[in-house]
Amino acid sequence: MTTNAPWQLSRRALIAGGLGIAATSLLAGCDTVTRSTDVTAINKAVALPDYVPWTGGPEPVLPKTSALMPSAFRKIPSSLVPTAKVPGDGSTLHGSVPTNSPVPPAKGSNPYWQGLDKRMGVDLDLTITPNADWGNKFATQVAGDTLGDVFTVFGTFSYLPQFLEAKAQNLTEYLSGSGIREWPYLANLPTASWKGTVFSGGIYGVPVPRGPLTTGVLHRRQDLFEELGVDPSFGSLDEFTALCREVTDQNKNRWALGSVPTNILASMLGVPNQWDEQGGKLTHMYEVDAYQDMLEVSRKLLADGLVHPDSVTAYNGKVWFVQGSAVMLQDSYSAIPGLLQQAEPGSGFAMTMAPFVGPAGAKPKPWLGDPNNAITALAAASEDRIRTVLDVLNWCASPFGTEAWMFRKFGIEGRDFEYRDGAPVLTKTGNSETALGEFPLQYFTECPLPLFYSGFPGMTDTVYESLASWLDDGITNPTYGLYSPTNSTKGPAVGTYATNAINDVLLGRAPVSSWKGVVREWRRRGGDAMRREFEEASAARAGS
Missing domain, CATH: 3.40.190.10 (Periplasmic binding protein-like II)
Structure with missing residues (x-):
């Protein structure tokens, strides 16, 4: 939000106006609305998930000068960390996500998307909406109760805590404290990002982290x-x-x-x-x-x-x-x-x-900058279903250096990308199928963003030096x-x-x-x- 010129309304502010009516209508009969002005209750704290940095991948090429410094890499490691397991159970997973990139081809004509299904172990059914239309689309889905199993939630719209209490799963018993350790890639998400998921003394989402970037x-x-x-x-x-x-x-x-x-x-x-x-x-x-x-x-x-x-x-x-x-x-x-x-x-x-x-x-x-782009909420469901969805989100948060990260960003070698001077470069087909390397699955959740610029290894050092000059003073x-x-x-x-x-x-x-x-x-x-x-x-x- 802080990157806008002084006169520019943020996208999230515009979204907020569109969602107010929908949220108010949806919650009209819910007990939680009576607490809409109880500031103390709505902002009650909860034990945040433990932070357990992932150490199973390649060593960063530059030192961490600050706890906030992203891990820095100049090239893809020669050996990728294999995915431990296929996280899904073969069921359909409905999701609602925005996109800043062109909407990718539908699954039937998109082998990359089909590859995601295979690796995730789900039939990934996404409603993908361009950001310009997200507010209206989300309001329609809220009113029609069609958000699905997983849905992106931006931080400012009317009755947000009450909306989450009414429509989303309280994840506290799964993720609070040491509970997060069952999902090691989610445990790798910084504490600051989890602060954006807390409402009414509960954890009501998973971060879509961006960190200092x-x-x-x-x-x-x-x-x-x-x-x-x-x-x-x-x-x-x-x-x-x-x-x-x-x-x-x-x-x-x-x-x-x-x-x-x-x-x-x-x-x-x-x-x-x-x-x-x-x-x-x-x-x-x-x-x-x-x-x-x-x-x-x-x-x-x-x-x-x-x-x-x-x-x-x-x-x-x-x-x-x-x-x-x-x-x-x-x-x-x-x-x-x-x-x-x-x-x-x-x-x-x-x-x-x-x-x-x-x-x-x-x-x-x-x-x-704020640590998150958004948060992702899970529809209320049985314990088995919630654990399965968290398994899938854990896969989505797999970090740089893993096979899963490599596929998410670049897709199928020889079709979606090819190596040039040792660096993966998206092809024309890959740009389309992966949505310019930003397939909106990234709005489910994401790993902490690394400093890595495929084909531009010197940019890693340029960005690192820029961040190192001020990061602890921000x-x-x-x-x-x-x-x-x-x-x-x-x-x-x-x-x-x-x-x-x-x-x-x-x-x-x-x-x-x-x-x-x-x-x-x-x-x-x-x-x-x-x-x-x-x-x-x-x-x-x-x-x-």
Whole structure:
């Protein structure tokens, strides 16, 4: 969520609005709805699953400088760890998942999907929905009770805890504490990710982890900087602005930035990651003076023509970056494989990441991305059925270095991929059948993302060095994993109000000085209530 430009509504916020009506209708007769404002009960803690790092695969090629550092690899190991067993029982497993990639061919014409069935031991029946349509589709499935056995759940929609209590299996007895050890690949998922699955004193899902790679960073077209003879480094806000001016040439369809780089500016100006917590009290980023400073800098970048002119109305930053019309792009670390894949072979495309810069020379404290993309819920079922589904999810979380991971990402050798210079590369068929290597099975769950870029071994070192420079200084959103009823029910509308006001400032329709009045209204419409509830939720989680 933190990779968006200041004026962009997150996809999850849009989803939240579409699901509110469906969730409210579904739960109208459920006892759990009576607890919809019981912040303490909803945020009651539970013993999280033990964290047991998996050690059965290849050794990372670079040291773990931080507990948050992903394992780093430059190549596929010559010997893969075999799958211990086929996890399924031959039954049909219905699932509902979103996708960011093109929807893959149906199973009947997709040997890769058929191979998944064989390896997983199930008849995998997926309802796959493009992200743009996910909110409406999910709402329809909720209303029709057709979500299936396993379904992706994003973190913000109305009555989320009550929805999960009514429709999902409480997994606490299976996964809490040492129980997780029955599923070693799930036990390999970090503790921070499990925090996003806890509601009403229970574990109601399995993480879809992304770890620190969700963090927004400033990607640079290193090849273009070299072609222009420009040093891409900067050590202050003024130097950054000067750099943007130096590389922008509108006559050549080239702009410095694909969008206003919120995360980069936040680090430079000391803006908190959504909320700042001090002594149990919360202050929202909108309320600090540094946020207004960030609006002024953002407004000026746009007014001076240093940002792609379509960034507000028709954002397509990844394409602009690959094509060269945006020399720098703020996006997550997890976007790197897709950017590399989009680049034209032989074009000389080369990318690096700009170091974060702190305010007035102070140590930078970047916004650390949320640990999960989403969570996956299981429909309530018998104990045998739940254990079978968890076996399947455990297979889905098999890490880098296993046969299962290799098949999930690359499919069938000679059909979906071929080796080039020792690295697996997807074919045209493979791109289609595996959904660009991101088959939506990854929204069931996934292993902690490694630093591995097939065919680009040097990128592993580039990303590793970037992460190592700041990872232990990154600041988290202190409300992650906590539930505020006001944020759930009013958050999308309040967010739209703030976003519209931000747009007005950035596009010159309102002065930056109007922001203080916006903040007062934001507080009145729900900001203060969210603050109180998150503070109560934090106390409940800590004191349980």
